[in-house]
Amino acid sequence: MTATDARPDSITPDPAKAGETAKAGETGKVPETANAGENATASASATHVDEKQARQVAEAAREADWRKPSFGKQLFLGRLRMDLVEPWPTPDPEQEADGEAFLAKLGAFTKDHIDGAQIERDARIPDDVFQGLAELGAFGMKIDKSYGGLGLSNLYYCRALAMAGSGSPSLGALLSAHQSIGVPQPLKLFGTDEQKKTFLPRLAGGEVSAFLLTEADVGSDPARLSTTATPVDGGYRLNGVKLWATNGTVATLLVVMAQVPKGPGEDGADHRGGITAFVVEGDSPGITVERRNAFMGLRGLENSVTRFHDVFIPADHVIGREGQGLKIALTTLNTGRLSLPAMCVAAGKSCLAIARAWSAERVQWGLPVGRHEAVAKKIAFIAATTYGLESMLDLCCMLADDDRNDIRIEAALVKLYGSEMAWKMADELLQIRGGRGYETADSLAARGEKAIGVEQILRDLRINRIFEGSTEIMHLLIAREAVDQHLSVAGDIIDPDADLGRKAKAGAAAAGFYGRWLPTLAAGKGQIKGGFGEYGTLATHVRFVERASRRLARETFYGMARWRGKMERKQAFLGRIVDIGAELFAMTAACVRASAERRPEGTELADLFCRQARLRVRTLFDDLWRNTDDRDVAFARKVTEGRYAFVEEGVVPPPTDGEWVAPWQQGESTATDVRRRIPPR
Numbered sequence: 225m226t227a228t229d230a231r232p233d234s235i236t237p238d239p240a241k242a243g244e245t246a247k248a249g250e251t252g253k254v255p256e257t258a259n260a261g262e263n264a265t266a267s268a269s270a271t272h273v274d275e276k277q278a279r280q281v282a283e284a285a286r287e288a289d290w291r292k293p294s295f296g297k298q299l300f301l302g303r304l305r306m307d308l309v310e311p312w313p314t315p316d317p318e319q320e321a322d323g324e325a326f327l328a329k330l331g332a333f334t335k336d337h338i339d340g341a342q343i344e345r346d347a348r349i350p351d352d353v354f355q356g357l358a359e360l361g362a363f364g365m366k367i368d369k370s371y372g373g374l375g376l377s378n379l380y381y382c383r384a385l386a387m388a389g390s391g392s393p394s395l396g397a398l399l400s401a402h403q404s405i406g407v408p409q410p411l412k413l414f415g416t417d418e419q420k421k422t423f424l425p426r427l428a429g430g431e432v433s434a435f436l437l438t439e440a441d442v443g444s445d446p447a448r449l450s451t452t453a454t455p456v457d458g459g460y461r462l463n464g465v466k467l468w469a470t471n472g473t474v475a476t477l478l479v480v481m482a483q484v485p486k487g488p489g490e491d492g493a494d495h496r497g498g499i500t501a502f503v504v505e506g507d508s509p510g511i512t513v514e515r516r517n518a519f520m521g522l523r524g525l526e527n528s529v530t531r532f533h534d535v536f537i538p539a540d541h542v543i544g545r546e547g548q549g550l551k552i553a554l555t556t557l558n559t560g561r562l563s564l565p566a567m568c569v570a571a572g573k574s575c576l577a578i579a580r581a582w583s584a585e586r587v588q589w590g591l592p593v594g595r596h597e598a599v600a601k602k603i604a605f606i607a608a609t610t611y612g613l614e615s616m617l618d619l620c621c622m623l624a625d626d627d628r629n630d631i632r633i634e635a636a637l638v639k640l641y642g643s644e645m646a647w648k649m650a651d652e653l654l655q656i657r658g659g660r661g662y663e664t665a666d667s668l669a670a671r672g673e674k675a676i677g678v679e680q681i682l683r684d685l686r687i688n689r690i691f692e693g694s695t696e697i698m699h700l701l702i703a704r705e706a707v708d709q710h711l712s713v714a715g716d717i718i719d720p721d722a723d724l725g726r727k728a729k730a731g732a733a734a735a736g737f738y739g740r741w742l743p744t745l746a747a748g749k750g751q752i753k754g755g756f757g758e759y760g761t762l763a764t765h766v767r768f769v770e771r772a773s774r775r776l777a778r779e780t781f782y783g784m785a786r787w788r789g790k791m792e793r794k795q796a797f798l799g800r801i802v803d804i805g806a807e808l809f810a811m812t813a814a815c816v817r818a819s820a821e822r823r824p825e826g827t828e829l830a831d832l833f834c835r836q837a838r839l840r841v842r843t844l845f846d847d848l849w850r851n852t853d854d855r856d857v858a859f860a861r862k863v864t865e866g867r868y869a870f871v872e873e874g875v876v877p878p879p880t881d882g883e884w885v886a887p888w889q890q891g892e893s894t895a896t897d898v899r900r901r902i903p904p905r
């Protein structure tokens with residue numbers, strides 16, 4: 225059974241059990257906030273959500289329980305649990321054979337039938353590419369064979385995305401939005417047998433799905449969600465407008481997140497309400513695809529503004545149960561987040577191939593540019609980072625496939641790290657290519673040069689730092705998991721709403737935990753000469769990770785002791801803590817992989833990657849306590865108040881007409897439906 229086959233225990237379709245789970249949450253704070261969160265979501269209006277409510281909703285959405293071991297959680301607690309990631313997991317032979325066979329077919333299709341330049345030029349994926357991918361089974365890669373899918377492992381799914389994405393990144397986004405966040409994955413995890421039987425075969429056969437959470441007022445903050453699903457006889461009536469739905473113009477099945485009002489409904493039942501996930505037929509009466517959006521990159525993306533007006537959803541189209549929508553979205557993303565870094569790995573590989581060939585060929589100042597130190601450093605960074613990132617992703621995928629570990633932290637780390645590092649790699653490549661890096665592929669080709677559009681790589685990559693959790697939100701999300709143990713023992717001490725009794729109880733629990741835990745941070749195997757000797761020349765790096773992990777835990781503790789309840793506002797500090805964790809996880813993955821593969825070139829790359837990562841870690845540790853954070857925050861307030869507006873003088877000011885966020889209202893659409901229908905072959 226793969227990780228994604230397993231129904232997470234903390235979210236169960238059995239309402240009674242689910243209630244218990246929320247109450248039995250490990251942290252001291254979660255049970256109250258979980259309940260408050262669901263109530264808050266039910267009652268929150270789009271315009272009146274305060275900071276506390278927004279936090280409660282986010283808190284209620286997280287999985288409170290840790291039922292399986294987590295390498296990431298232990299790492300942030302100062303415990304390097306190599307036993308959780310070694311030996312380097314090996315794919316199941318049957319899944320490997322299936323995966324390789326599919327990759328061969330997809331590779332040939334990508335090479336022979338996908339014209340990435342054409343997709344970029346036309347801003348459109350041709351119908352026959354949709355049809356060809358459907359024939360290959362690419363829309364069912366993650367759907368079980370029993371429902372007509374390919375049942376690929378996470379590892380091969382990600383490799384397939386990387387392959388398709390290398391033909392055109394818009395295709396990677398199409399397939400990943402369809403499978404990682406669209407209908408297949410939440411149904412696989414939370415759907416009823418009936419839902420699976422009804423919808424999964426259609427999706428495996430090539431129907432496209434989309435995931436619709438975002439609204440004009442809902443970006444990073446789902447508490448403001450105002451699409452409503454009002455209970456009526458036999459189901460719900462859906463009203464609202466969803467923004468930026470990838471695949472939204474072509475999808476025939478949608479996952480829609482909507483608020484169900486709490487209390488008695490028109491159907492006579494009492495509803496617990498809250499943000500709820502629904503499967504919605506894309507062709508239902510009342511749905512209008514009002515716009516196809518266009519972006520800086522991913523020009524082939526079929527991304528919509530979709531309006532719902534009195535759309536009827538049958539009661540059995542609820543995924544999970546009412547109020548579970550955000551938990552479902554977050555749990556789906558535990559493995560779903562792996563698809564985005566797969567595209568980042570693909571980008572790293574392309575950057576490396578281009579950098580290698582170009583910098584050996586291009587001669588300036590008497591030498592190939594790759595021999596000049598400034599350029600050489602960039603090539604080395606791209607090579608080492610691609611190796612490190614791929615190691616991190618493959619490890620996460622195989623851990624997900626093994627289903628022995630909780631990988632929520634690791635998957636979030638690889639999304640964060642992958643999107644940031646891929647952007648840096650592409651930027652360095654653009655520099656290596658000089659003026660040609662800034663020139664479009666078509667323009668280069670028109671002058672008789674290779675049609676290598678580095679500017680497009682950069683444009684296509686940029687969104688990865690924003691969607692599926694922006695870097696800022698990923699920092700907060702991972703930091704919340706990283707400090708979970710502390711909140712679970714000492715949360716009530718810093719909770720302003722906790723009474724004296726709870727505080728006293730927490731004080732006693734904290735004294736016990738910290739009395740045992742803090743001494744473990746003083747010494748470890750990373751200080752022992754010859755420790756981790758099984759890693760050969762890489763042992764020095766594993767020792768560094770062990771020492772740094774303990775230091776990371778100590779620094780986190782100091783931060784908590786210093787800022788207590790206010791630490792959640794120290795976003796720059798928390799961001800650095802998380803970034804250190806990401807580097808340490810990446811180093812671990814690179815060392816474990818290189819040792820398992822026993823390939824000298826791999827060991828060399830892992831060694832270089834770790835050396836570069838260690839420098840970044842040192843800087844991050846230094847910056848924890850030596851920085852301009854407080855000053856920056858104070859200044860930012862004065863900037864927004866206009867104190868330094870004079871600095872903006874001397875240029876044409878930005879336009880003043882139009883809205884920052886366009887107002888919208890529920891109601892019938894007045895727009896023409898721009899839905900695109902893909903004809904069956």
Ligand SMILES: Cc1cc2nc3c(=O)[nH]c(=O)nc-3n(C[C@H](O)[C@H](O)[C@H](O)COP(=O)(O)OP(=O)(O)OC[C@H]3O[C@@H](n4cnc5c(N)ncnc54)[C@H](O)[C@@H]3O)c2cc1C
Binds near residue numbers: 443695795
């Ligand atoms: C090309 C594209 C495809 C997309 N596809 C989909 C899709 O398929 N389905 C879907 O539902 N949505 C989709 N989205 C929406 C996407 O997920 C959101 O853009 C993203 O969640 C960020 O929301 P926002 O753009 O409203 O930014 P905002 O939430 O307005 O944030 C603005 C800035 O503030 C930061 N910020 C916000 N809150 C905090 C905080 N508490 N602390 C620190 N910083 C904060 C953000 O990181 C960001 O830098 C897509 C968007 C794009 C552009």
